[in-house]
Amino acid sequence: MRTILVAADGSEHAMRAAKFAVDLANDLKHPITVVIACSVPAPGAWQLLPYQNATELEAQFNEAGNRIVEPLVALMKEARIAHGVHLGKDSPAECIARLVKEQRCDAVVIGAHGTSRARELILGSLVNTVCHLVDVPVIVVK
Numbered sequence: 001m002r003t004i005l006v007a008a009d010g011s012e013h014a015m016r017a018a019k020f021a022v023d024l025a026n027d028l029k030h031p032i033t034v035v036i037a038c039s040v041p042a043p044g045a046w047q048l049l050p051y052q053n054a055t056e057l058e059a060q061f062n063e064a065g066n067r068i069v070e071p072l073v074a075l076m077k078e079a080r081i082a083h084g085v086h087l088g089k090d091s092p093a094e095c096i097a098r099l100v101k102e103q104r105c106d107a108v109v110i111g112a113h114g115t116s117r118a119r120e121l122i123l124g125s126l127v128n129t130v131c132h133l134v135d136v137p138v139i140v141v142k
Contacts, residue, residue, distance in 0.1 A: 003084075004028070005105045007096055007126070008036045010068040013111025017141040018072040021109040022079045024139075032081055033103055034072050036065045037088030037095035062087060092126055097133035105136055112142045 006021045008014045018034070025032050038061065065087040076083040088095030096108060110127055131138050 002106045003031045003033050003103050005033050005035060005096060005099055005103070005108045006072065007092065007108065007110040007130075008034050008069050008072050009092075009111070011111055011113065013113050013141065015071065015075075015111075017109045017111040017139075018075055020139065020141045022075060022081055024107070024109065025081045026079065028106070030106060032076055032083045033086060033099060033105070034069050034076075034083060035086045035088060035096060035099055036068055037086075037090060037092040038065070061089065093129035093133055096130050100134045100136055107137045107139055108134060109139045109141060112140050 004021050004025055006014075006018050008018065021032055024030075066085075069085050069087075073083065073085060086095075086099060088099075090098075096110075099105065100108060108130060110130060112127065127138065127140055
């Protein structure tokens with residue numbers, strides 16, 4: 001079965017994107033995959049961070065990711081939409097592109113702006129990068 005991928009980052013735009021995706025999923029009778037991805041420091045680099053070890057860093061990442069997707073999952077449960085969650089540990093754009101291929105997604109729904117406006121100015125927009133990496137429609141929600 002095909003699916004709709006929704007990018008989550010905890011922002012207001014991501015929540016609006018999730019609401020749009022729920023409506024789309026209802027119309028198309030497709031499930032939704034919620035993805036949150038963050039580049040985790042390379043092995044050995046975690047020592048530079050305030051964590052005791054890599055396991056603690058991984059646990060903190062998973063906890064933060066689950067906290068971010070919790071309201072989106074609640075929205076999907078309320079709407080009775082089949083859904084899954086993926087916590088990616090690589091760059092968000094690469095994670096989204098990989099999942100689009102693996103799950104044969106029909107579309108990506110993403111918020112117009114994420115939580116890091118400064119990062120967008122320096123490194124470029126996640127939306128722009130995703131548009132270049134995937135071969136399915138990317139729906140940008142303001």
